[in-house]
Amino acid sequence: IFNENGTVRQNAFIHDKKTGKANLLYLKPIQTDLLTYQAWYQEQKLHxxxxFPSTQHPDRHITEKQFYKIMSKTGDLLGINYLGTHTMRKTGAYRVYTQSNYNIGLVMNLLNHSSEAMTLTYLGLDQASTENM
Structure with a gap:
């Protein structure tokens, strides 16, 4: 995420754990958030x-279970009972879909899906609702 000089990289390359597919993440839209997080991280003297390191094992990342607990607690604090590990991904995908004038190809690419049908299903849309939009 960060260059050696502390600046945010333009892209992050990841492999999707579930599918094994490669994905390139564009980081510029969240650059300010990453820098704010980095400053907090350094203030906490974390290394x-x-x-997102484990607090018990800093040489490892937090687990999916721990991430779910964090999201669930955040949801409780906000009075949202459906906040889970996929909520932000789905919400972000739907927002891109509507803000891009329903460009399903763009969303499909961002989610690293192999078909438009898969992406529509993921967004909870069927063909009829898509046509109505």
């Missing part, structure tokens, strides 16, 4: 190669 790890992971963006």
């Amino acid at each position: 790890s190669t992971w963006l």
Whole structure:
């Protein structure tokens, strides 16, 4: 995520754990948030190669279960009972879909899906609702 001089990289390259597919993430839209997080991280005197390290094992990242607990607690604090590990991904995808004038190809690419049908299903849309939009 960060260059050695502390600046945010333009892209991050990841492999999707579930599918094994490669994905390139564009980081510029969240650059300010990443820098704010980095400053907080340094103030806490934390040292790890992971963006979200385990508090018990800083040489490892937090687990999916721990991330779910964090999201669930955040949801409780906000009075949202459906906040989970995929909520931000789905919400972000739907927002891109509507803000891009329903460009399903763009969303499909961002989610690294292999078909438009898969992306429409993921967004909870069927063909009829898509045509109505």
